[in-house]
Amino acid sequence: MKSAVVVFPGSNRERDMIAALEKISGQRPVSVWHADSDLPKVDLIVIPGGFSYGDYLRSGAIAARAPIMAAIAREAERGVAVLGVCNGFQILCEAGLLPGVLMRNAGLRFICKEVELRVETTASVFTSGYAKGQVIRSPVAHGDGNYRADDETLARLKGEDRVAFRYVGNPNGSIDDIAGILSEKRNILGMMPHPENLIEPLNGGTDGRPLFESALKAVA
Amino acid sequence: MKARVTVTLKNGVLDPQGKAIEGALGALGFAGVGGVRQGKVFDIEIAGTDADKAKADLEAMAAKLLANTIIENYRVEIVG
Numbered sequence: 001m002k003s004a005v006v007v008f009p010g011s012n013r014e015r016d017m018i019a020a021l022e023k024i025s026g027q028r029p030v031s032v033w034h035a036d037s038d039l040p041k042v043d044l045i046v047i048p049g050g051f052s053y054g055d056y057l058r059s060g061a062i063a064a065r066a067p068i069m070a071a072i073a074r075e076a077e078r079g080v081a082v083l084g085v086c087n088g089f090q091i092l093c094e095a096g097l098l099p100g101v102l103m104r105n106a107g108l109r110f111i112c113k114e115v116e117l118r119v120e121t122t123a124s125v126f127t128s129g130y131a132k133g134q135v136i137r138s139p140v141a142h143g144d145g146n147y148r149a150d151d152e153t154l155a156r157l158k159g160e161d162r163v164a165f166r167y168v169g170n171p172n173g174s175i176d177d178i179a180g181i182l183s184e185k186r187n188i189l190g191m192m193p194h195p196e197n198l199i200e201p202l203n204g205g206t207d208g209r210p211l212f213e214s215a216l217k218a219v220a
Numbered sequence: 221m222k223a224r225v226t227v228t229l230k231n232g233v234l235d236p237q238g239k240a241i242e243g244a245l246g247a248l249g250f251a252g253v254g255g256v257r258q259g260k261v262f263d264i265e266i267a268g269t270d271a272d273k274a275k276a277d278l279e280a281m282a283a284k285l286l287a288n289t290i291i292e293n294y295r296v297e298i299v300g
Contacts, residue, residue: 103233108237146234
């Protein structure tokens, strides 16, 4: 599986993501700089976590307008898988590639801990390796993870089976306990938790591994 | 031309920062304070003298970047 990891000024989880992708796919991902306007042909595009542009204006707002985002939108339209984790999720929402917005955590605190997620759908290239209803562990580390969407959008997400993960024990006030959502075509996944940080026993667990293995299997 | 864009949270959108500020105002002894909502103000200088064009540009700037219209409203004004 060929993959690309997009790096913005202030991204800081790209190394973990690159290590996870390389370990699982056996191929080192290409790093792509935000100012580039073209992407190499890959099977998976990942926007990693961090604090792009220092979270200025709104988390992900400036990054969402970077030149590379038009290329990501084009590839996503073609059906290429796109994964946004943490700041990557915020960027995808700000770019309009996913609906809704991530606001300040309801408790106002930055949360850095392990949480439990329930897998809500297996119908995507990212979640087909899990069982529906399976509860998995995943670290979170964010200040703006409080997912919000209007009633109509929320009803659509639920009606179209596009909620990928829900928190078991909501840490940040997200509406309907939402931790991750899929795009209409189901090839874009945005999620606040960090599956790339639980991929081998040395990390303390491997619950994040099936997410990448599913994507790998989908292109094999 | 000097312009000002004011961005405020839409009604009904939870504002935990506004709530915390409201609590702090109460703790300072300001009685009867409620409904605190935090927003943003952008002061912008625009070249040229065409106020209508400037306003139209500012509206586009607000809609495209300065505000997230899912959760925020914006107001544009020329201030001098």
